[in-house]
Amino acid sequence: MRTEAFPPTEDRPRSVTILGVTGSIGASTVDLVLQAPACYRVEAVTAQSRVDALAEAALALRARLAVIGESGRLPDLRERLAGSGIEAAGGADALVEAAARPVDWTMAAIVGAAGLAPTMAAIGNGRMVALANKECLVCAGPLLMRAVEASGTALLPVDSEHNAIFQCLAAARLDEVDRLILTASGGPFRAATLDAMRQATPAEAVRHPNWRMGAKISVDSATLMNKGLELIEAHHLFAMPEPLIEVLVHPQSVVHSLVAFKDGSLLAQLGPSDMRVPIAHALGWPGRLRTDHPKLDLAAIARLDFAPPDTGRFPALALARAALRQGGAAPTMLNAANEVAVDAFLAGEIGFLDIAAVVGRVLDGEPPCRIDTLDAVLEVDARARAAARRHLDHRPLVGTQR
Ligand code: NDP
Numbered sequence: 001m002r003t004e005a006f007p008p009t010e011d012r013p014r015s016v017t018i019l020g021v022t023g024s025i026g027a028s029t030v031d032l033v034l035q036a037p038a039c040y041r042v043e044a045v046t047a048q049s050r051v052d053a054l055a056e057a058a059l060a061l062r063a064r065l066a067v068i069g070e071s072g073r074l075p076d077l078r079e080r081l082a083g084s085g086i087e088a089a090g091g092a093d094a095l096v097e098a099a100a101r102p103v104d105w106t107m108a109a110i111v112g113a114a115g116l117a118p119t120m121a122a123i124g125n126g127r128m129v130a131l132a133n134k135e136c137l138v139c140a141g142p143l144l145m146r147a148v149e150a151s152g153t154a155l156l157p158v159d160s161e162h163n164a165i166f167q168c169l170a171a172a173r174l175d176e177v178d179r180l181i182l183t184a185s186g187g188p189f190r191a192a193t194l195d196a197m198r199q200a201t202p203a204e205a206v207r208h209p210n211w212r213m214g215a216k217i218s219v220d221s222a223t224l225m226n227k228g229l230e231l232i233e234a235h236h237l238f239a240m241p242e243p244l245i246e247v248l249v250h251p252q253s254v255v256h257s258l259v260a261f262k263d264g265s266l267l268a269q270l271g272p273s274d275m276r277v278p279i280a281h282a283l284g285w286p287g288r289l290r291t292d293h294p295k296l297d298l299a300a301i302a303r304l305d306f307a308p309p310d311t312g313r314f315p316a317l318a319l320a321r322a323a324l325r326q327g328g329a330a331p332t333m334l335n336a337a338n339e340v341a342v343d344a345f346l347a348g349e350i351g352f353l354d355i356a357a358v359v360g361r362v363l364d365g366e367p368p369c370r371i372d373t374l375d376a377v378l379e380v381d382a383r384a385r386a387a388a389r390r391h392l393d394h395r396p397l398v399g400t401q402r
């Protein structure tokens, strides 16, 4: 049964945990909490390796617990928190234990499938989970949504497109919906030639025209794999069949997504390209927070453009659609192979176009199978990572190595 939720106020402060507090989403969440600190009580904050940033966030938020994923860095964390009264812990199990501590609201903002176990632990609480970590839903969608259902958790989408759809659906019934329309900025290579994309460097790929984000999602935005992951995310969050989820390129990133209704009406959510807007929506839910970040000036923007995506230059989108249609282990494999390929690209080991090529090869090489348990997800994830690494070793792929 779902517990009644109240917006955070000074009279009724909301207890919160921030998983991935040192990242881009984590920092925006910290900013919002510090805009009204009396409305929150911070239980736990976590990071993987950046002890300085973790300690700084824990101290600023007066958290009760700070957890570092790499246990070797725990002594360093303890030293930085000495005398503060903040508890310190380290290691993968400690991340899950921190996520399982009962709180009203958890921000799930770890990057990649590494966030799955902590996010599942937070869902086990049965309160509110703000989900930024889309890879969780991609690699274990049915499992995660069953856990959400069973625990009565309010799963609040933070990804800007899904948060937009969530807002547009607030007063609607799913059977009134004709289709969902996810907008995509098109990324830094929206108008680039295939040759320029083949030669693209990591620095060029992470230079997103509209958003400042972590390195992994920035590369995903450049390949359009991000939109592919979001297609799978939307399918699970809104129980929408794959053919009824459209993608539309919208370079200004002002319309964050739309819902088309059966009567021909389109509802959209608009806002600045600032993740604090969807995070604030999730943080204030079921109410709305008054925030102090800059608001949208439509007159200054003046025009909004829309175009269909170019699936020729961006094969990742078609790969994600195919994986979603295939179901079973395919989305898990797609996600795992993509994580390995993006890491390899960022490390300068493969070219930009090789990312989708590696993912395609991993998907081609595996027979379809069902995955019903967390262990099965983790096993498929590990197998797909190993397969992707083998493909990295068998170059050339399609791109040009630098
Ligand atoms: P960042 O890379 O900026 O931050 C990632 C966070 O996760 C950091 O706190 C990092 O710790 C932690 N982390 C990294 N690896 C691990 C691990 N193996 N185990 C536990 N923690 C880990 O990512 P973003 O904030 O950009 O993205 C976070 C998630 O939100 C992603 O899933 C992304 O797709 C999604 N998202 C992000 C958006 C954005 O605008 N940034 C928009 C929409 C969705 P450390 O700093 O110590 O490495």
Ligand code: MG
Binding pocket: 159, 160, 161, 230
């Ligand atoms: Mg998004």
